[in-house]
Amino acid sequence: MTCEHPAGPRSIALVGPQGAGKSTLFDALMAAAGEPVRRPRADRGEARGEARSEIRLGHCAFMGERWSILDCAGSIEFAFETEAALTAVDLAVVVVEPSAARLGALEPLMRSLEAHRLPHLVFVNKIDQLDGSFDALLHALQGASARRIAPRQLPMRAGDAVIGYVDVVTGRAFRYGERDAAQPIELPEALRDDERKAHEELTEALADQDDALLEKILEDVEPGADELYAHISKDQSGDQIVEALIGQANRGHGVFRLWKALRHDAPPAAETARRRGLAGEGEGQPDEAPAVQIFKTAQGGRLCFGRVWRGVLRDGATLGQVGAGQGGGAGQVRVGGLYRFAGADQTRASEAQAGEVVALGRLEGVGAGDLLGGLAQDAAPFPRPPEPVYELAVAPKDRKDDVKLSTALTKLAQDDPSLSVEHRPETGETVMRGQGELHLSAAIERLAAVHNVEVAVATPSIAYKETIRRAVSQHGRLKRQTGGHGQFADVKIEVEPRPRGVGFAFLDKTVGGSVPKNFIPAVREAAEEAMRKGPLGYPVVDVAVTLVDGGFHSVDSSDMAFRAATKAAVAEALAKADPVLLEPVDHVVVSAPNAFTAAVQKLLSGRRGQIMGYHEKPGWPGWDDVEALAPEAELHDLIMELRSDTMGLGAYKRRFDHLSEARR
The missing domain is CATH 2.40.30.10 (Translation factors)
Incomplete structure (x- = not known):
C-alpha cells in the first residue's frame, strides 16, 4: 500500500530502560515491514561486547514510506551513545515495562528528550504482565514527564490476562489475535466508564494546546474522531503531548498500531532539520x-x-x-x-x-x-561526553602486546567518546575510564574480540604522597679517597614542613662561601630528587630544604659529591621528621531524587566522606545535590552502590580537592 501523503524518509529511535524489550520491538517492527532481522550470533563473534552496547540500525519500508530505526542500549552506562543517537532522529519511542514502581528511572531520559525538544511517545511493552492498575501506571508515567501523557489505548482484561485494547479516540474495542491480528469486538460494558473518562482526559489534553478546540469543549460540542486525530498528530509531532500506546512485542501485539501512529505523528525530516x-x-x-x-x-x-x-x-x-x-x-x-x-x-x-x-x-x-x-560549525549542537565515574587499570597479558594495546585503546576511545584512557606517571599504570562496570566490561570484550588483545585488569593504584610534621636539622658529609682525586662534600641542611598544597621549596642561606655558588644547583637538584621517594615509599610534598652551611675541598669537591651528600642528608632528615602518609581527597557532588537524599548521605559517610551540605539541583525540581569531601580510595566502586541505592537514578561528579593525612 502506498501512503497518501508521503513524508519522505524518516528516522526513529527506540529508547528506554534495560529489559523493557526494545530489541524485541525492533525485531517486531522490522518483521511487520517485511524485513525480519537476524540476531547477533556468538559463534560468529557478533555477541561479545558489541551486542550489549552497540546501536542497531535497521532500514525498512512500511506502507510506502521508508524508515531508519535505531535500537539503543538501555543501560545508563551507555546513555551517551543513546543521547548521540537522538540527535539523528525525528521521534523517539520510549519503551517501558508495565510496572509503575519501575518508571521512576525514566525521569533523566524524559528530561533529555524534553531538553532537545524531540517528539517522543511511550510504548508500554509486555502489557500482558501489567502490574496493578493502568491508572497507576499512567500516573507514574506522568510523574516522569513534563509533557502531558495522552493515553491512546486502554488495556482490556479477562481476569488477570490482557486480551486486547480499547481505542480511546473511537471507543472501539479490539481483541488480540496471532501476530497482531487484532479483531474488533463489542466494547465490554465494564470498560465504558473508563473509556469515557479517558476520552475526556485526552480531549482536554489536546484542548490545552488549541483555543478553538477548548471553545468547542466549553460549548459542549463533541469533536469528531478525524478532528481529534489531526490534533494528536500536530501536538505529538510538535512535542506538545506524549502519546501512550500498549502492546506485547514478542507476540506482535500492538506493533501495527504503533506503526500507524509513527506514520501519522512522526514529523518529517525537513521539519526536524528546521x-x-x-x-x-x-x-x-x-x-x-x-x-x-x-x-x-x-x-x-x-x-x-x-x-x-x-x-x-x-x-x-x-x-x-x-x-x-x-x-x-x-x-x-x-x-x-x-x-x-x-x-x-x-x-x-x-x-x-x-x-x-x-x-x-x-x-x-x-x-x-x-x-x-554545507553546515555551519555552530549548527546542530552535539552532546558532550559525560565525566567518567568508574575506572580500571589495564595491562596486556602478553608483554609483547604493549604497542598493540595502546593502538587498540586509542581506537576504542575514538569510537566511544564516553570512554577515555590515560597513562598515570605517578603509578605507571594505564587507566581506562568510563561509565560503569558494564561499560568497561564491554570495552574489554571488544579489545579481545575485535583487536585480539587480552588484558589483565585491576583497581587503579592511589597516588599517595607523604610529608613531614616537624622540622629537623641534618649534617651530610661525603669523604672518599681512592687514589688520585677523591670525593669531598659537606652540607648542613634544615628540613621543615610547609603549608599543604604549596609544594617544594629550596633556600640557600650559606654565608662566606662555605659552599661555593657553582655547587648550589647540584645541592638543589639532589634535594628535589630526594623528594621522589620518601621513607614511606611515596613522593614527598610540601617540604622546604634550606642549605645553612657546609664545606668543600678545592680539589676533591664536585657536583657529584655534593649531590651524594645532599641526598643522604635529606633522606636521613625525612626519616627523623615524623613522616606521614597523605591521601588524595576529592570534592564529590551526588545528584539524586530527594527521596534518596538521606540514603546518599549515609552512603558517603560510610565511605569516610565529610558531608558539606545539600541543596536542590538547579533546574531539577524534586532532586538534590549532596556535596561531600571523600578520600579517592573510597570512590572506586561508589557508582555501583549509588545506583543500587537510588533505583539507578543517582549520578555523581568529582574533582581533586586536596591531600589529607591518611587515617590509620
Missing part, C-alpha cells in the same frame, strides 16, 4: 548540496553512522568537514561506501536521501558530532 537549525536555503531542491552529521563511529573509525539532513548523498562524494565534534579537524573527506541494514545483513547503497540514517565507510579523521557538507 528545528535543529540544519535546513538549507534550497530545501528540497534536487541539486541541493548534501549535508550529514556523524553521531557514531565504529570499527576503529572505519565505519561512521550519520543522518543525511539535506540533499542526496552519493557513494564516492567529497564533503567538506567541520570539526564541531570528536574528529576535531577541518578539510574534506571522501565517502568510501554507503551502507544500509535491511533484513538480515548489511547491503551497499549507491545513494541516500535526506532523512535517512546510513553508515559511511572509510572517512579518515571523522568523529562523533562532526558536520559534513
Whole structure:
C-alpha cells in the first residue's frame, strides 16, 4: 500500500530502560515491514561486547514510506551513545515495562528528550504482565514527564490476562489475535466508564494546546474522531503531548498500531532539520548540496553512522568537514561506501536521501558530532561526553602486546567518546575510564574480540604522597679517597614542613662561601630528587630544604659529591621528621531524587566522606545535590552502590580537592 501523503524518509529511535524489550520491538517492527532481522550470533563473534552496547540500525519500508530505526542500549552506562543517537532522529519511542514502581528511572531520559525538544511517545511493552492498575501506571508515567501523557489505548482484561485494547479516540474495542491480528469486538460494558473518562482526559489534553478546540469543549460540542486525530498528530509531532500506546512485542501485539501512529505523528525530516537549525536555503531542491552529521563511529573509525539532513548523498562524494565534534579537524573527506541494514545483513547503497540514517565507510579523521557538507560549525549542537565515574587499570597479558594495546585503546576511545584512557606517571599504570562496570566490561570484550588483545585488569593504584610534621636539622658529609682525586662534600641542611598544597621549596642561606655558588644547583637538584621517594615509599610534598652551611675541598669537591651528600642528608632528615602518609581527597557532588537524599548521605559517610551540605539541583525540581569531601580510595566502586541505592537514578561528579593525612 502506498501512503497518501508521503513524508519522505524518516528516522526513529527506540529508547528506554534495560529489559523493557526494545530489541524485541525492533525485531517486531522490522518483521511487520517485511524485513525480519537476524540476531547477533556468538559463534560468529557478533555477541561479545558489541551486542550489549552497540546501536542497531535497521532500514525498512512500511506502507510506502521508508524508515531508519535505531535500537539503543538501555543501560545508563551507555546513555551517551543513546543521547548521540537522538540527535539523528525525528521521534523517539520510549519503551517501558508495565510496572509503575519501575518508571521512576525514566525521569533523566524524559528530561533529555524534553531538553532537545524531540517528539517522543511511550510504548508500554509486555502489557500482558501489567502490574496493578493502568491508572497507576499512567500516573507514574506522568510523574516522569513534563509533557502531558495522552493515553491512546486502554488495556482490556479477562481476569488477570490482557486480551486486547480499547481505542480511546473511537471507543472501539479490539481483541488480540496471532501476530497482531487484532479483531474488533463489542466494547465490554465494564470498560465504558473508563473509556469515557479517558476520552475526556485526552480531549482536554489536546484542548490545552488549541483555543478553538477548548471553545468547542466549553460549548459542549463533541469533536469528531478525524478532528481529534489531526490534533494528536500536530501536538505529538510538535512535542506538545506524549502519546501512550500498549502492546506485547514478542507476540506482535500492538506493533501495527504503533506503526500507524509513527506514520501519522512522526514529523518529517525537513521539519526536524528546521528545528535543529540544519535546513538549507534550497530545501528540497534536487541539486541541493548534501549535508550529514556523524553521531557514531565504529570499527576503529572505519565505519561512521550519520543522518543525511539535506540533499542526496552519493557513494564516492567529497564533503567538506567541520570539526564541531570528536574528529576535531577541518578539510574534506571522501565517502568510501554507503551502507544500509535491511533484513538480515548489511547491503551497499549507491545513494541516500535526506532523512535517512546510513553508515559511511572509510572517512579518515571523522568523529562523533562532526558536520559534513554545507553546515555551519555552530549548527546542530552535539552532546558532550559525560565525566567518567568508574575506572580500571589495564595491562596486556602478553608483554609483547604493549604497542598493540595502546593502538587498540586509542581506537576504542575514538569510537566511544564516553570512554577515555590515560597513562598515570605517578603509578605507571594505564587507566581506562568510563561509565560503569558494564561499560568497561564491554570495552574489554571488544579489545579481545575485535583487536585480539587480552588484558589483565585491576583497581587503579592511589597516588599517595607523604610529608613531614616537624622540622629537623641534618649534617651530610661525603669523604672518599681512592687514589688520585677523591670525593669531598659537606652540607648542613634544615628540613621543615610547609603549608599543604604549596609544594617544594629550596633556600640557600650559606654565608662566606662555605659552599661555593657553582655547587648550589647540584645541592638543589639532589634535594628535589630526594623528594621522589620518601621513607614511606611515596613522593614527598610540601617540604622546604634550606642549605645553612657546609664545606668543600678545592680539589676533591664536585657536583657529584655534593649531590651524594645532599641526598643522604635529606633522606636521613625525612626519616627523623615524623613522616606521614597523605591521601588524595576529592570534592564529590551526588545528584539524586530527594527521596534518596538521606540514603546518599549515609552512603558517603560510610565511605569516610565529610558531608558539606545539600541543596536542590538547579533546574531539577524534586532532586538534590549532596556535596561531600571523600578520600579517592573510597570512590572506586561508589557508582555501583549509588545506583543500587537510588533505583539507578543517582549520578555523581568529582574533582581533586586536596591531600589529607591518611587515617590509620
